Amino acid sequence: MRLKNKTAVITGSANGIGLAAAKKFAREGCRVIMADFDESKGATEAQALRDAGGNASFYQVDTADRESVNTLAEKVMKEHGGVDILVNNAGITRDSLMSKLTVEDFQKVLDVNLTGVFHCTQAFLPALVKSGKGKIINTASASGLFGNVGQTNYAASKAAVIGMTKTWAKEFGSKGINVNAVAPGVIETEMTAKIPDKVKAQMNALIPLGRFGKAEDAANAYLFLASEESDYINGIVLQVDGGIMM
Numbered sequence: 001m002r003l004k005n006k007t008a009v010i011t012g013s014a015n016g017i018g019l020a021a022a023k024k025f026a027r028e029g030c031r032v033i034m035a036d037f038d039e040s041k042g043a044t045e046a047q048a049l050r051d052a053g054g055n056a057s058f059y060q061v062d063t064a065d066r067e068s069v070n071t072l073a074e075k076v077m078k079e080h081g082g083v084d085i086l087v088n089n090a091g092i093t094r095d096s097l098m099s100k101l102t103v104e105d106f107q108k109v110l111d112v113n114l115t116g117v118f119h120c121t122q123a124f125l126p127a128l129v130k131s132g133k134g135k136i137i138n139t140a141s142a143s144g145l146f147g148n149v150g151q152t153n154y155a156a157s158k159a160a161v162i163g164m165t166k167t168w169a170k171e172f173g174s175k176g177i178n179v180n181a182v183a184p185g186v187i188e189t190e191m192t193a194k195i196p197d198k199v200k201a202q203m204n205a206l207i208p209l210g211r212f213g214k215a216e217d218a219a220n221a222y223l224f225l226a227s228e229e230s231d232y233i234n235g236i237v238l239q240v241d242g243g244i245m246m
């Protein structure tokens with residue numbers, strides 16, 4: 001059991017990569033706090049995890065909303081007493097070519113993907129410091145490293161997450177907290193289901209391993225960075241992308 005007696009908050013864990021991580025963490029003996037906007041799916045998935053013998057609780061949250069995040073942190077601290085691991089996984093896309101991108105879609109993506117990560121980290125930082133061996137995992141993206149056509153807002157938000165990750169690795173290292181990012185390439189989830197088949201074929205051609213990733217591929221990286229196996233790793237961006245050449 002790689003996360004025995006640990007408590008992890010995973011945002012965006014009602015679906016996709018976050019859900020795969022919640023399942024993996026629970027199997028490794030972790031108390032999993034599933035925090036997501038999607039209340040019905042999140043509550044159902046948490047129940048399914050409990051039915052399978054895992055320790056999981058669901059909390060509804062909008063990570064872009066400061067009050068909502070603060071309320072989540074208060075409830076989690078009251079009901080679980082502490083947090084050892086924070087996975088800032090919640091994220092959205094509102095893709096558009098730059099020439100057509102609206103201010104609203106630019107701002108919305110920054111609110112969730114960037115400001116949401118800031119809110120959650122600040123809210124759980126005292127608990128992570130108290131744990132004495134905290135881990136923060138931020139979800140970036142290949143887009144944040146290389147850019148991507150149609151993703152001005154998304155690439156900007158994920159590049160900023162990488163900047164925050166490296167800054168926090170320096171700021172929190174002395175407090176016993178490791179801060180790292182995972183940068184998935186193309187992973188098969190709801191987020192990428194809407195990409196047209198023609199574009200998918202073009203993207204696939206850029207991946208030396210010749211396939212898109214599965215949610216579990218990215219969740220494996222979260223698990224590694226949450227476990228003791230990564231205790232001397234701090235400030236990295238772990239690419240999970242099959243070697244994509246964007």
Ligand code: NAI
Nearest residue numbers: 012015016017037062063089090091141184186187189191
């Ligand atoms: P998904 O769309 O399957 O799941 C995202 C989850 O986040 C959903 O359950 C949604 O309800 C939740 N969420 C969205 N906004 C929220 C908010 N304001 N507050 C709380 N929860 C919120 O997406 P997927 O693919 O699992 O993505 C997870 C992370 O991985 C995201 O940060 C995404 O940007 C990143 N990523 C995904 C890639 C992919 O190819 N799927 C590639 C690179 C990065």
